[in-house]
Amino acid sequence: MLGYLLRRIGLAGLMLFGLVCLTFVISNVAPSDPAALAAGPDAGRSQIEQARRDYGLDKPLPEQFLRYLTDLAHGDFGRSIATGRSVGTDLARYFPATLELVILAMALGVLLGVPLGVLSALRKDGPADHATRIFAVSGIALPPFWFGLLLQLAFATWLGLLPTSGRLSVFTEPPPPITGLLLVDSLLTGNFGLFREALSHIILPAIVLSLPCLASILRVNRSEMVEALRMDYVTAARAHGVTPWRIVMVHALKNAMLPTLAIIGLRWGWMMSSTVLVETVFDWPGIGLYAVSSAIAGDFKPVMGVTLIVGLNFMIANLIVDLLYGVLDPRLRRA
């Protein structure tokens, strides 16, 4: 087990290095001059040259790469032109909003996707199966930004049930952060009014973000369950008189959950990525909105910072899934 653990962690370390290489390459091989980007859109020639010297961009590439690595190791992602703050500070400020959204969306995806997948597999080729499959394909094909606009239109504007955008109403003073997750913080301080308000704001973006994830968990879980229910061990269990409920929940689902787990790991990273669209639609003050507004303003460092954070999340999620695999599937530990 220890060997497996070390190998996986080593692999994650390699991926992290690759990620840093990638952002470095994008920053440097791009046709646009990084010094001009660093100096800002309105800089003159002398300012650009100044920035080139300041940021060490006149040095040879390997030296620049080393400098980039040391900066990152110190948590220095550079400075944002638009906000004037260091990108690290901005990321720390915006990340909890994204994290809260992604956690809730993932919870929705798993809690609805797994049971629907099981249902679909049990009623294979029946009306319930067809309905859930159509729902699943639609979930992947619906443009999230458009779906978000539709929900805003329906639930906020026409029905007036939920707020249109933001994390809290503009009149509400955000509480001092404990975890940074409003739903958790408001419960910790016993402020149920704030909890309700935060929940009413997060529910629509979370639904939009969870839909593709829900759909893909459903599809994987369904096909794995169909496969598992055909296996000899299920027939054997049935012959031994194990109750149908137990066969489904224990024998089949346990085996179907492994590939589902892999999808959950992948989807965590993808959600961190597609949250960009959802945050744009709902004015959700997370790293996605930060990346988009920076990219449009030609503000380069924040975009790279977000890329690194999203890549890091992707890597950690995959590492956790790999380790869980090792725990759940003894065959892998020996391999």
Next chain:
Amino acid sequence: MSATAEETVAAPPRRRLRLALWLLSRSFSSMLGLFLVIAIVVLALIGPWIVPYPDHVAGAVSLANKLQPPSAAHWLGTDEVGNDILTRVIIGARISLLVGIGITFAAAAIGVPLGILAGLAGGRLREAIMRFTDLFLSVPGLVLAIALVAALGPGIVNAMIALILVWWPGYVRLAESKALSIREEPFIEAARVAGASRARILRRHVLPNSLSPLIVKMSMDIGQAILAVASLGFIGLGAKPPTPEWGAMISIARGYLPDWWWYAMAPGVFIYLAVLGFNLLGDGLRDILDPRSNRG
């Protein structure tokens, strides 16, 4: 790989095609997918000749007609400068389809040869190619595309380049794993013994046998690429108005919600149906060509 895939490859081409079409026609969702794809392709091909207001494509301005609700003259209403939305959405099909197909084929053209090379060569070359590929897989697609567009500058051409760079590693992975499994097959051994050159083995034996999963992936990817281009257009990093690109249209229409809500409807429905079509078709093709592969 699977028994069905090999049998279909072994049968003569016309019978193989007939079998595939028959299998496809038995599934409702595959037929729906095929219908949607054909509809989009036909719209894209004949669009400029059937649109009611051809001069509204490039963005003619007739402010007297702006933001009209759907009517007999303008089935889907008009936009903020008085252009017919139906006209622009139909021309949008041309752009989206071209961009989606372009991205997918370019990505496959880069990824497949590299993947087959990696799978067949093995050793250091394989390591080098695969590690380089992994580099691009360390960040999920959309954020990587945004980072690349931020570096290249916004615009539809740069958005396409960024999405090609995001998409090719998937094809390396696919082709490499196919090449690895095919390399061990007896018929490759036989070809080698018979004195076939490496290039001939690649072209005549490895490529045709990797074709099924490739077609499935490409069908899915055209849909996803259409969605990705629309997404970049929506956040303002892709096509720029007045180009009638669906995502960019929704981005403008968003400013006219909720009072002129129909403006945002048509482009969204078209994106949805186009992506749905390619996904359903890909799903159906997979059931026929590559039944044992994983779904996700």
